[in-house]
Amino acid sequence: MCEQNDAGVTGLPVSVVVDSGSAPGAPDSDLLEELSAANRILARYRVVDAFGHISVRHPHSSDHFLLARNMAPAQVKPADVVTFSLDGTPVDAAGRGVYLERFIHGEIYRLRPDVQSVVHSHAPAVVPFGIVEGAALRPVWHMSGFLGLKTPVFEIRHHGGEATDLLIRDRALGTALGECLADNNVVLMRGHGATVVGDSIRQSVYRAVFTQVNAELQLQAHQLGEINFLTAGECETASLSVGSQVDRAWNLWKEEVS
Numbered sequence: 001m002c003e004q005n006d007a008g009v010t011g012l013p014v015s016v017v018v019d020s021g022s023a024p025g026a027p028d029s030d031l032l033e034e035l036s037a038a039n040r041i042l043a044r045y046r047v048v049d050a051f052g053h054i055s056v057r058h059p060h061s062s063d064h065f066l067l068a069r070n071m072a073p074a075q076v077k078p079a080d081v082v083t084f085s086l087d088g089t090p091v092d093a094a095g096r097g098v099y100l101e102r103f104i105h106g107e108i109y110r111l112r113p114d115v116q117s118v119v120h121s122h123a124p125a126v127v128p129f130g131i132v133e134g135a136a137l138r139p140v141w142h143m144s145g146f147l148g149l150k151t152p153v154f155e156i157r158h159h160g161g162e163a164t165d166l167l168i169r170d171r172a173l174g175t176a177l178g179e180c181l182a183d184n185n186v187v188l189m190r191g192h193g194a195t196v197v198g199d200s201i202r203q204s205v206y207r208a209v210f211t212q213v214n215a216e217l218q219l220q221a222h223q224l225g226e227i228n229f230l231t232a233g234e235c236e237t238a239s240l241s242v243g244s245q246v247d248r249a250w251n252l253w254k255e256e257v258s
């Protein structure tokens with residue numbers, strides 16, 4: 001059987017896309033190392049498993065981003081990183097498979113110039129908050145003030161109909177997800193997972209890890225009774241204060257996966 005890839009070219013495995021455009025110059029090797037370490041950290045902290053991914057905006061071109069080829073995050077090495085245009089077209093994949101959901105990254109970078117790194121995951125702890133009517137992921141402690149008062153939930157049925165595979169397979173769905181994220185730091189995806197943004201790889205990793213921890217704590221606390229959530233002011237102040245400690249977490253986590 002002849003398979004068709006994303007670009008409509010036949011005879012190649014699904015998710016192999018023909019390169020187009022030129023690379024904006026090689027990123028610093030330290031950045032590629034940082035992105036590889038981020039993949040391993042997210043795997044170690046169970047934010048990602050065989051699936052999920054993290055990207056960073058290209059340091060030399062805001063119209064490009066860096067994301068691993070199609071593979072399990074824990075196995076990503078600097079040589080596996082591919083450059084993409086914001087429309088999701090690879091520049092230097094050279095026949096290597098790419099993630100179907102790369103449009104999550106490109107469309108968020110297009111809609112949010114402030115975002116420098118994006119994590120997409122199927123973190124199990126957050127999934128219940130996207131599938132139960134009336135449930136809301138909200139900050140229960142000082143480590144997750146970045147969640148703000150309410151985490152939006154993306155409903156793919158409103159954009160892709162009743163029979164999608166729930167994946168963000170094209171630019172239109174990526175744009176719809178980015179619009180649902182709006183100016184928040186986290187968006188849940190009904191029946192799928194979550195997408196988290198930050199102003200650096202370190203910040204998006206920190207937020208992805210503590211989004212998951214907050215979900216676990218909120219579920220536990222809910223069994224005890226009514227939860228006393230952070231106020232808007234506490235979210236803001238705690239975000240600024242704990243946010244300045246991101247490097248401390250990063251330095252520990254990086255050593256753990258070295």
Ligand code: MN
Binds near residue numbers: 101120121167192193
């Ligand atoms: Mn996904």
